[in-house]
Amino acid sequence: MLMENCGLFAAYSKDSRYNVTGRIIEGLLALQHRGQEAAGIAVSDGIKIQTYKGKGVVNSVFNKSISQKIKGYFGIGHVRYSTNGFSNFVxxxxxxVRYKNEFFSIAHNGQIENSAELKKIFEEKGSIFMTTSDTELIPHLLVNNFKKAPSKWESKEVGKVIDKSIGPSYSLLLLFENKIIVLRDAFGYRPLFLCETKNGIYVASEDSAFKIFPLRDANIREIKPGEAVEIKDGIIKSYEINPNKNYKFCFFEQVYFARPDSNVFGENVHLMREKLGELCAKENPIDADIVIPVMDSGFSAALGYSKASGIPLEMGLMRNKYVGRTFIDPDIQERKLGVRRKLSPVKEVIENKRLVLVDDSIVRGTTVKYIVKMLRENGAQEVHIRIASPMVVNTCHWGVDIPDKNDLICSTKSLKEIEVLVNADSIKFISLTNLLNSLGSDGRKYCLHCFQNDWGETSF
Structure with missing residues (x-):
């Protein structure tokens, strides 16, 4: 599966006596699917910032004593997958970081494409880097532009400096002792949402993370590409940093990354995936007995495929919900073992059946190969793979760790070769042309780079 980026969550209580640490942790739990390598929070009581973080999933990093010990009425949180930098605690x-006797904190979802160039510039000026993450460039950039204490930095000016200097992909939360600044890049690669209730203000990578809180009379909106939001003294201020309208929303948020109950880029994710499944069924029909989804992200697409084809949907693969998403683990051998940990075939459902196996995407082909093997071991008569997205044939440098092109199975092999490699009776994808036709004018707002060769065409 595809490697993901990160998840962001922030909380601000309008009552300074309330500790938001527990709410930030709950928000990160709702975004756990966006990163399982590490989790962390930073909170402010208006005077000082406290930070706590560690490797692993949210429940392994935090416990009740931590949520009671780390106190503040506003703060930010992060779940991480390493798109740039090694998977380690640092x-x-x-x-x-500390500057002029004040601490400030940064949480970043995205990827700084010009990170190597910026790092070289700062190192020549004498800067020392403590991590291998591109996020560390941001404090160096800010302190080199603002010579006063961080609490006195103007939010709009912070947004302008970052917009001018780094790119193209970032959603940022910056926590200061007196405020939170929220930034989204001018292309809008990653989703980012703002929620205001009677008692609090929240920010999250997906709006589904707000559903754990009472939302009566809540005002929820997507933060605009190129917008800066300041949360200070219980008041929200918005600044237009870059009025660019050439959006590049990552379509893989719709295909795979986002939760099905989220609404990203103006579309409900479940309904979009169901629509993709319907497209796949109409473009790639097959005579079969049952449709089986690859759980969980393939379920909505499989439902759409079943509806459009008239072939009944069955749960031929059951998912162990206590095992993380296999693509999260950076170690490829561990990811192979993770397929068997995560998915269990139901022999009584699949035995002697012609199966349509529906999944959201194929990147390396490692996962689907082992799934087909398990299905055949349990008596599947035929296995026809249908992928509810176009072929992934190109890399991504904007917040998703897609491997080198040589590691992409659809970039290096023909459909026939892939069928042989994964031992499928057939394999079909949605064509990029069909996808664009279905999206209509909305197709212009999406980044589809990973589906296109360097000359702008797919390798069908």
């Missing part, structure tokens, strides 16, 4: 976020 790279866990939020990244908290």
């Amino acid at each position: 790279n866990a976020q939020p990244l908290t």
